[in-house]
Amino acid sequence: MSASLDRIWALALRVIRQFRRDRRTLALLFLAPLFVMSLLAYMIQSPSSSVRLGLSLPSAAAPLQGVVEEALRAQGLEVTVIQEQDARELLEEGKLDAALLFPQDLLQVLAAGGQPKVELWLEGSEPSINGEVMARLTAFLHNLSVSSPRQGVLPNLPALPELVTTYLYGGADFTTVSYLAPAFVSFFIFFFVFLLSAVSFLRERSRGTIERLLVSPLGRGEIVLGYALGFLLFALVQSAIILLFSIYVLGIHYLGSLWLVYLVNFLVILSSVGLGIFLSAFARNELQAVQFIPIVVIPQILLGGFFWPLQQMAPALRWIAQAMPMTYAIQALKAVMVRGQGLAAIWPQLLALLGFTILFFLLAALSVRKMA
């Protein structure tokens, strides 16, 4: 039988008609890329907040201070003058990203025509900030020594000062994968648990089992808790697999307690089940549940601190990021795995995750009613 244009057209028309009537899919098809691209463009274009640098110059070099500060600011660095002995504490407390410590014998070395050794301490847990600091300081040193009009200030500078870099966290052992691993661990758990709980709950609706459950003595809260418990087992196994794979196969370097990693994951799982059930109330079928990915999942990847740390984002984006559970999970896991910090450092994040869990559970329990 030869192909008939009419038959092919009839089928094409059916497909067109189907999409024309599914307004949500159409909106997603046309608007979601714009939404995600705007987010991305805004993130890339918005001036990242300046890197916070502590500067310590020996008191003998006080006359140089103004010039040095100005040259650093010209590189977009936010400069605070500090005492050398405070550098470590300020970095640990997260008040600085890096500290530039000029040696006590700066003037003598310069006078002797030597190459001064300048110490750079990096907080180190954010590779993108490390890179930023290095790039800006390289430019700063270059300007200082060679081609800038300020060369009159340091006239005797024979060569680029030697920069001796120390990482407070991270450092040479930490490959890019090591920095990304904490984010991966929580992201995969969030993503799969969210999607699977949304889809399984949709099935309860489409097959009518939710009606039986709602008529039974099961309370709405019990339904949500039962779901969470069921997913917990598999998601915990999944997170163990991801962790072990990252450590033993990908060879990531990590510090801190794996139990804390598990505790964070535990809360991520619970909040994801709650969010999945809640949002499944707004989908009529599995396709529509999958459509939550560009709206719910992708912004959390972009804004959650996966690639860019929160502090480098424009304030408006930071606000959005703070309303997302992934942000706190990634912060907590980075603190544990990259910085080796403990419960004392991550309790605010744990509290935030607990808050999201409770909120999503309540919303889920309320939405279960709607589903009959």
Next chain:
Amino acid sequence: MNDEVVRVEELTKDFGALRALDRLSLTIPRGTIYGLVGPNGSGKSTLIKILTGLLRPTSGQATLFGQTAGTISIRRRIGYMPQLEGLYLDLTVEENLQFFASVYGLKGADQRVRTEEALSLVELTARRGSKGEELSGGLRQRLSLACALLHRPELLLLDEPTVGVDPELRQTFWEAFTRMAGEGTTLIISTHYLEEASRCRRLAMLRDGQLLVEESPARILESTGEASLEEAFLRLGKEGRRVGLA
């Protein structure tokens, strides 16, 4: 009245501009097989869903065992068979029954006995190990019924329980319904099959959310002067008015 299981008063349910139930009032005594008949969209399922608590009425009242429909304390006393099959297709026949038994708090030997009972009633004992997805529509319907009556509820709400069930098994179902009613169970059954309707103690015929008639099948035939329920309902439907009950 102590013997009254269901009381519906001036029950109205709107879905947007559509009035699904219109000031419906009725009472159902214990041990009754109460049939809900009427064309598609007449409000049968809406009424059943309000009685189960799945839907809230726009106005009016529905009480079961003297308590507002949907109250958690009376849910154990109710069994519900939804129009959608309401089964877990990835579980076996037996696992479905065990799950719903657990939901109703049946454990151990009790659970085993009830499961066997329900399996034999719907003649699925031989298929206990089959997954839901392997069952035909009729077999799923049987399993669905088994899940609804597993915990021996005092009130059974069955939304078109015999759709897709062959005549022989339908006969078995009705024998079981009659036996249960004899034991004091109250059954509310919506159906399209009028030969089934004739087996009900009382019938409510709905149209456009209104109660056209509420009587025993015999009295309906008598008052309309028709030979069959089918003709009686066609006639009542055409007249489209409430029939005063003598």
